[in-house]
Amino acid sequence: MALLEVRDLHTSFFTDAGEVKAVNGVSFNLDYGKVLGVVGESGSGKSVTAYSVMQILASSGKIVKGSIKYDGRELVNAGEDVMKTIRGNKISIIFQDPMTSLNPTYTIGKQLMEAIMLHTDRDKKQAWDRAVEMLRLVNVNEPEKRMKQYPFEFSGGMRQRVMIAMALACEPDILIADEPTTALDVTIQAQILELMKDIQKKLGMAIILITHDLGVVAQMCDEVIVMYAGSVCEQGTADEIFYNSRHEYTKGLLRSIPTADSDGSRLKPITGTPIDLLNMPKGCPFAPRCEHAMRICLKERPDRLQINADHQANCWMNNAEAVRAAGEAGLDVTAVREDETEGGEKHE
Amino acid sequence: MSDTKTNERPLVEVKHLKEYFPINVGLFRSKPLKAVDDVSFSIRKGETLGLVGESGCGKTTVGRTILNLYKPTSGEIWYDGKLIKTKADIEEFRTKATMVFQDPYSSLNPRMTVEDIIGEPLDVHKMYKTKEERHERILELMGHVGLNSEHAARYAHEFSGGQRQRIGIARSLAVNPEFIVCDEPVSALDVSIQAQVINMFDELQEKLGLTYLFIAHDLLVVRHISDRIAVMYLGKMVELADANEIYSHPLHPYSKSLMSAVPVPDPKIARANQRIVLSGDIPSPLNAPSGCPFRTRCQYATPACAEAMPDFKEVSKNHFVACHRVAEINQ
Numbered sequence: 167m168a169l170l171e172v173r174d175l176h177t178s179f180f181t182d183a184g185e186v187k188a189v190n191g192v193s194f195n196l197d198y199g200k201v202l203g204v205v206g207e208s209g210s211g212k213s214v215t216a217y218s219v220m221q222i223l224a225s226s227g228k229i230v231k232g233s234i235k236y237d238g239r240e241l242v243n244a245g246e247d248v249m250k251t252i253r254g255n256k257i258s259i260i261f262q263d264p265m266t267s268l269n270p271t272y273t274i275g276k277q278l279m280e281a282i283m284l285h286t287d288r289d290k291k292q293a294w295d296r297a298v299e300m301l302r303l304v305n306v307n308e309p310e311k312r313m314k315q316y317p318f319e320f321s322g323g324m325r326q327r328v329m330i331a332m333a334l335a336c337e338p339d340i341l342i343a344d345e346p347t348t349a350l351d352v353t354i355q356a357q358i359l360e361l362m363k364d365i366q367k368k369l370g371m372a373i374i375l376i377t378h379d380l381g382v383v384a385q386m387c388d389e390v391i392v393m394y395a396g397s398v399c400e401q402g403t404a405d406e407i408f409y410n411s412r413h414e415y416t417k418g419l420l421r422s423i424p425t426a427d428s429d430g431s432r433l434k435p436i437t438g439t440p441i442d443l444l445n446m447p448k449g450c451p452f453a454p455r456c457e458h459a460m461r462i463c464l465k466e467r468p469d470r471l472q473i474n475a476d477h478q479a480n481c482w483m484n485n486a487e488a489v490r491a492a493g494e495a496g497l498d499v500t501a502v503r504e505d506e507t508e509g510g511e512k513h514e
Numbered sequence: 515m516s517d518t519k520t521n522e523r524p525l526v527e528v529k530h531l532k533e534y535f536p537i538n539v540g541l542f543r544s545k546p547l548k549a550v551d552d553v554s555f556s557i558r559k560g561e562t563l564g565l566v567g568e569s570g571c572g573k574t575t576v577g578r579t580i581l582n583l584y585k586p587t588s589g590e591i592w593y594d595g596k597l598i599k600t601k602a603d604i605e606e607f608r609t610k611a612t613m614v615f616q617d618p619y620s621s622l623n624p625r626m627t628v629e630d631i632i633g634e635p636l637d638v639h640k641m642y643k644t645k646e647e648r649h650e651r652i653l654e655l656m657g658h659v660g661l662n663s664e665h666a667a668r669y670a671h672e673f674s675g676g677q678r679q680r681i682g683i684a685r686s687l688a689v690n691p692e693f694i695v696c697d698e699p700v701s702a703l704d705v706s707i708q709a710q711v712i713n714m715f716d717e718l719q720e721k722l723g724l725t726y727l728f729i730a731h732d733l734l735v736v737r738h739i740s741d742r743i744a745v746m747y748l749g750k751m752v753e754l755a756d757a758n759e760i761y762s763h764p765l766h767p768y769s770k771s772l773m774s775a776v777p778v779p780d781p782k783i784a785r786a787n788q789r790i791v792l793s794g795d796i797p798s799p800l801n802a803p804s805g806c807p808f809r810t811r812c813q814y815a816t817p818a819c820a821e822a823m824p825d826f827k828e829v830s831k832n833h834f835v836a837c838h839r840v841a842e843i844n845q
Binding site: 207208321323324351352353354355356357359360378379380381382383384385404405408409418419420422423424425426432433434435436437439440 | 568569674676677704705706707708709710712713716731733734735737738771772774775776777778779780781782783784785787789791792793795796
């Protein structure tokens with residue numbers, strides 16, 4: 167049994183404009199000591215997946231289907247009382263923006279102690295000691311002095327360290343990091359990523375790392391989920407995803423970024439624009455931008471296909487048999503011409 | 515990209531540029547914030563100079579000061595062999611040099627149509643005789659950046675981030691500039707859209723013979739688009755060299771750690787990469803260290819580094835470094 171098992175998770179937001187299906191059928195397992203990367207662009211549903219696990223969705227958001235099991239316990243519909251024992255204690259989260267996630271009117275010490283006293287039965291003195299210990303763990307110099315300071319006296323990197331200290335204060339089994347270094351400079355990002363790896367080695371927890379930066383994924387993650395428009399494109403070990411991509415979106419992403427040995431020739435961008443989540447196409451969400459799209463891609467969502475033991479992909483291209491069967495069943499599986507794609511402009 | 519398309523004549527020359535902002539530190543006292551402190555460089559015609567550094571290092575201020583959006587505290591800006599000094603110089607200069615901004619959301623007026631946004635520089639510089647001429651020029655500009663004529667009557671909020679950035683670029687092209695300061699033009703865009711816009715910068719450069727100062731913090735993007743790269747730290751330029759040279763053989767300790775910190779999108783390289791992780795944060799530019807600004811975080815610093823700012827000198831052909839110990843640490 168995995169530490170965290172997510173099965174066929176569907177999360178929607180019910181807005182005045184209609185239902186926005188932010189997450190459509192995400193499944194994954196997470197074990198102790200592993201780093202799972204969730205990559206995707208804005209609106210791909212990577213953060214909503216994490217917020218669903220924590221059940222901290224905005225009031226219009228709801229898990230409509232699926233199961234989230236932590237240590238064998240079902241969390242979906244488990245109720246707020248159960249979630250309160252999970253959040254912070256067992257699963258913690260740090261957010262992208264360390265500037266806004268701390269309260270500017272309280273000292274760092276007070277905010278750290280609040281988190282500790284809420285989740286454990288330590289008294290004030292013990293909570294203070296624990297907070298100092300945590301600041302030391304995340305390499306904040308002179309922690310006793312820093313405890314009495316306010317967030318504005320901390321730099322961005324230091325604030326993110328405080329957030330990590332707070333998230334880890336109750337020794338959670340899982341740390342969810344939602345774009346933890348996006349707001350930071352490159353050299354500070356390197357410090358924070360190094361710190362997260364170190365602490366993980368010391369404490370052995372699992373990390374879900376949400377990011378749009380494939381470089382950060384390559385550096386940090388054991389396993390990767392690639393998301394597009396709320397759906398999983400493919401998932402597997404980092405090596406499989408980077409060196410044996412089996413989904414056109416992943417391939418396109420890897421082609422479109424400059425690499426360490428790029429020679430200055432033109433990048434190969436993914437054409438078109440991200441799709442409108444209110445107006446999802448029926449078939450594969452990436453089909454309108456996919457240069458190899460077949461007619462079946464516009465009509466039917468591809469199933470998850472096991473590529474090998476470490477790799478699954480949701481793309482019709484990998485499933486020659488299914489395509490043949492669909493062809494025999496009367497579905498059109500020929501390639502589409504560019505001008506026939508629907509659901510979005512082909513060129514910006 | 516290649517050396518062949520650039521020639522040696524500098525189009526833009528920046529000499530000992532300083533930009534200090536007064537910051538109030540008491541009721542009647544103010545202190546200069548040295549955003550840019552004695553920076554000199556030149557950009558050849560047709561080349562792309564990348565300018566990198568972390569937040570607060572002064573890279574954006576350099577770009578804005580070159581265009582005289584801030585009046586330089588001291589120093590000179592030469593354009594095409596001519597010193598930009600008087601108001602008339604600046605006015606003329608601004609028809610040759612423009613800017614593309616980082617945020618495609620806040621840099622476009624939400625109450626103007628795309629046609630008026632792109633046409634505004636034409637209005638300001640009175641660059642047309644008839645309404646038809648203005649309209650035609652706008653459509654031509656929209657064509658350059660891959661927008662359709664039907665987009666002209668729409669408002670900025672109707673477009674995605676990538677398309678807005680195209681509108682911003684069309685506006686900066688309106689006056690037929692030769693030189694464009696691009697201030698983090700792709701940072702706010704999604705990965706799959708970034709490549710479209712980067713390619714467009716490349717294509718426009720080829721088609722219109724543009725010269726770019728490309729300011730960004732994403733080193734892989736900068737290396738891709740630039741011929742040469744300059745690295746800044748706390749208002750000073752610490753290194754300047756060919757893009758590939760500085761990426762593979764950085765000489766300044768700060769550039770070394772910056773290059774090693776780049777997250778490379780390749781797991782095997784990333785795992786093998788020996789990162790030089792710097793301790794501490796960038797000091798506040800209000801209390802910059804004496805001597806070399808990097809000495810407080812530099813593993814090679816000696817007491818001598820606190821004494822004087824090292825000269826920005828050419829250590830090998832076209833490779834400039836400001837470090838007292840550059841020879842010793844790169845043996």
